[in-house]
Amino acid sequence: MELLDENGFRTDGRRALEFRRIHCEVGYAKNCEGSAYFQQGLTKVVAVVRGPKEVNPNKSKALKDRATLKCTIGFAPFSNSERQVTRSRFDRKAQEWALLLKRCFERVIILSLYPHSVIYICCTITHADGSELCACINATTMALINASINIVDYVTCCTCGFYRGDMVLDLNSQEESIHSLAVFVIALTNERKQIALMESHSRVHADHTEQIFELAKEGCLQVYDVIASITRRHVYSIARSVFKPEE
Numbered sequence: 332m333e334l335l336d337e338n339g340f341r342t343d344g345r346r347a348l349e350f351r352r353i354h355c356e357v358g359y360a361k362n363c364e365g366s367a368y369f370q371q372g373l374t375k376v377v378a379v380v381r382g383p384k385e386v387n388p389n390k391s392k393a394l395k396d397r398a399t400l401k402c403t404i405g406f407a408p409f410s411n412s413e414r415q416v417t418r419s420r421f422d423r424k425a426q427e428w429a430l431l432l433k434r435c436f437e438r439v440i441i442l443s444l445y446p447h448s449v450i451y452i453c454c455t456i457t458h459a460d461g462s463e464l465c466a467c468i469n470a471t472t473m474a475l476i477n478a479s480i481n482i483v484d485y486v487t488c489c490t491c492g493f494y495r496g497d498m499v500l501d502l503n504s505q506e507e508s509i510h511s512l513a514v515f516v517i518a519l520t521n522e523r524k525q526i527a528l529m530e531s532h533s534r535v536h537a538d539h540t541e542q543i544f545e546l547a548k549e550g551c552l553q554v555y556d557v558i559a560s561i562t563r564r565h566v567y568s569i570a571r572s573v574f575k576p577e578e
Contacts, residue, residue: 332509334494342505343372348549350489350501353557355470357477357565365478369470372503373460378470380478383448398445402433402452404467411459425456428464435468435518435528441481450480461503462490468518468528469554476562486527487558488518489550491543493535498542500550517547521555524548 335341345351351372360366365380386393393399404425411421432452440450452474454467468488475482490502493513499506507514513533520527535543 334497347499355561357473365474367470367473369466371466373458374466375458376466376470377455378474379453380474382450383445385448393447396446397442398448398450400437400450402429404429404454407457410456438527439482439486444481461507464516465490484520484522486518487551487554491515491546498546519551
């Protein structure tokens with residue numbers, strides 16, 4: 332299977348640097364401090380934030396100088412047709428991604444503002460069609476803003492693929508299954524363009540790493556434009572309802 336055909340199109344009809352359609356909502360779930368829904372193509376994720384919840388330092392392992400961050404990622408039973416057959420593989424993947432999610436947002440959340448407390452982040456993948464970890468990170472950014480958790484910057488994430496000299500953004504599940512395809516998951520802060528997360532099980536020549544990083548910056552900026560627009564619109568709507576002038 333080739334990544335691009337002779338006309339430069341991918342299997343789903345996109346160009347190499349073209350994203351799937353993104354749809355997202357802030358404040359998607361109830362009974363939590365913050366939540367968001369993020370859909371990219373057929374990949375769908377719901378992120379929920381609870382906390383910060385103060386805990387008794389004498390009865391727990393709570394940190395005295397900052398909050399403890401706990402992250403979970405789960406696949407809905409109906410998220411993928413293969414899940415029932417390979418459930419253990421999906422569970423291992425979810426555990427690995429939860430650890431990466433935790434590492435990413437420990438660098439972004441200002442945890443020192445919430446000593447003796449715990450912040451919970453829970454992402455549920457309701458449909459899996461590639462770039463699921465990226466969708467979890469993007470959804471979490473919006474959910475944290477919705478929960479009024481202090482973060483140093485927006486964090487956005489995208490996947491980059493490298494195969495036989497071709498580079499693409501936003502891989503779907505069919506593309507991720509291509510043998511010998513190098514897949515990179517890269518999350519960046521918006522203002523400083525610092526790496527919040529870079530994950531890959533692939534190897535590429537050092538000459539290509541700068542190209543991949545530059546491509547990731549372009550991809551993350553595209554995601555940021557969508558997320559920032561949605562979150563600002565949500566904040567403005569709340570502000571209008573709170574400060575609505577009396578008639």
